[in-house]
Amino acid sequence: MINLVTNQKSAFTDEMYSICTVQDSLDYLYSLESIALDTETEGFDPHTDAIISLQLGNNDIQYVIDISTVDIQLYKELIETRLILMQNAKFDLKFLFKHNIIPKDIYDTFLAERVLSTGIDNIRKSLGALVFKYCNVSLDKSIVNVIGTEGLSTRVIQYAADDVKYLHQIQKEQLIKLKELGLQKTISLDNKYVFVLAYIEYCGMYLNSTKWKAKCLEDKQNMQNIKNQLDKYILDNPTDYKEFIDNQYNMFEEGFSTKINWNSEKQVIPLMEKLGVNVEIKDKKTGIIKKSIDQKILRPQINIHSLVSLYIKYKGYQKEVSTYGENWFEYINSKTKRIHTNYTQIMNTGRLSSGQKGNKKKGISQKPNMQNVPSEDRTRNCFTAMPKNKLIVCDYSGQEQIVLANKSLDKDLLKFYKKGLGDMHSFVASKIFPELAELPLDEIKKNHKEKRQIAKGAGFAINYGGTGITIAENLSISLEKGEEVYKAYFKAFPGLANYFKKEKEKAVKLGYVQFNEISYRKSFIPFFEEFKTLHNELYGTDNFWDIYKLEKSKHSDYFKTELSPKVRKYFKKKGDIERTSLNYPIQGTSADITKLAGIYVFKYLKENNLLFKVLMPNVVHDELHLECSEDIASEMAVVLKDCMEKAGEKFCKTIALKADPCITDYWTH
DNA sequence: ATCTGTAGCGCC
């Protein structure tokens, strides 16, 4: 049953709905423990677009409230004292924030579906998909496109009511599944965190246009300068490089010009080959040898020719100009003068991502990725606090390493952290290389840089599932040496080896990776059924391996076209699962910690009436930002540090996770 | 002209 609440009754006469008063709606809604909520808005920007209607209700009764004539504040207390059910709450929350309405609790059907299917990309999570899946009803979502032009027409009212009608039933079904899979704590965390993320998006981050303009100009000039040098080299050596020179007289630039588009790898590869650079590399996905000129290949060959380093420099400036250049002015909100990006709350690892593709037809503006802004000062310093404000930037020190130490409980790792001081990479080096065992870490850092570098690369690679081969490739050392380092690493940290082994076995057996026993977040292996089928073929009752050996010895076609690819596929998938089992719990637990820290901060701001006074401009995996007036900055720095460390304590019970805040005018450490 | 896939590279 649809009820319309409006102060312009004469405009609404359809029999499909009844008209009722604000008081009527409140009388009913106050009797509910949980209320489904949705909004229809003029657009996507809470700072410039108005709410057209607010819908509240449940499966029985839906109230469509005409916000152009009814004061939304009449519903503030109701919304702030009930459990609110929403689909993709982050969107509506920002519009509620605009009206200073902060719900008490949220259950987000979209996030719940994401929690239930983390790791599996092809599960549809739109409201339409969920209504169909859980209620077996098909909604007509095409109406969404006419809301802007039609306003509250009859069909828009019907559509708007449908958006809240089914949420309770979806919730009920999801809760059963969440319980079955042990994911109640995960969704609880994310239902709380959605406030934080909505708040961060709402606040946005200030970009100083004057500074940014200066940076853009400098980058452009540098890029042009390097490009000229590249071109000049080719043109100065016309006999050597004639295939790269355009023989047509260029009437605008006087003289010949190069044919090379320096942004095209395809065009630069032949040049690099001519210079004597080895551009061949094995493709990671396909295993096929291909030609590539990325930095990983070029850097070690930088001495072959001066053009190699020039080209690397060019690519660097090109990246700055294209990705972090003048396009950023379009990201600045006309009303707030700040950059309000979009975050996706639950990726496969439980991490956030940032950014959004634009779509002019749908009126969606592009948003920047605020998590990969170059970390050099000249770029980050353009992101500032507003005048009279301060930024507080706080990150966890060694978050993932500490999480790993706490999860693996390797006794040597624990000892290192408990003593609390020294250089981690030197410590690893002292464990890998017997000749360094007795030396103080300071001395290793100072006098054994090469070995320390190997230890650093090895530790990083191994913690993400790399092996001796990866170590060898990364550090340009022999395969044997790589294997040696790999073995030495696990010999030095047997607890780590044991932990990795158990994690791998669990994932291969269960088909999902559980990150920790605090949030219980899980990521499901999308190809697990396929893997199991393969496993059964190889290790089931048939004597697969006898046949395999026989056919292999005969070099038969059957071996080459059937057996060998099958075995390769099986071990590839097994390796994929195993690496996931190592990496996701570390990344995902770290993400959980940062999320919980945000929840604590938001709670503090809410309880101390500091929302919209103390802003949260950004979050970058292990780093949280606050922005506030100077007079309370040092107080807020302590709050931020405490919240982050308190969140750390929940997940890291053996080795504490530290956070160090920095009060600053710019985004820096 | 517009779409899609890929290479490359920015961050943690």
Place this chain on the structure above:
DNA sequence: AAAGGGCGCTACAGAT
């Protein structure tokens, strides 16, 4: 048997 995780944006290249 394979052999370093997660993400998003920009450019090019090829297809339609």
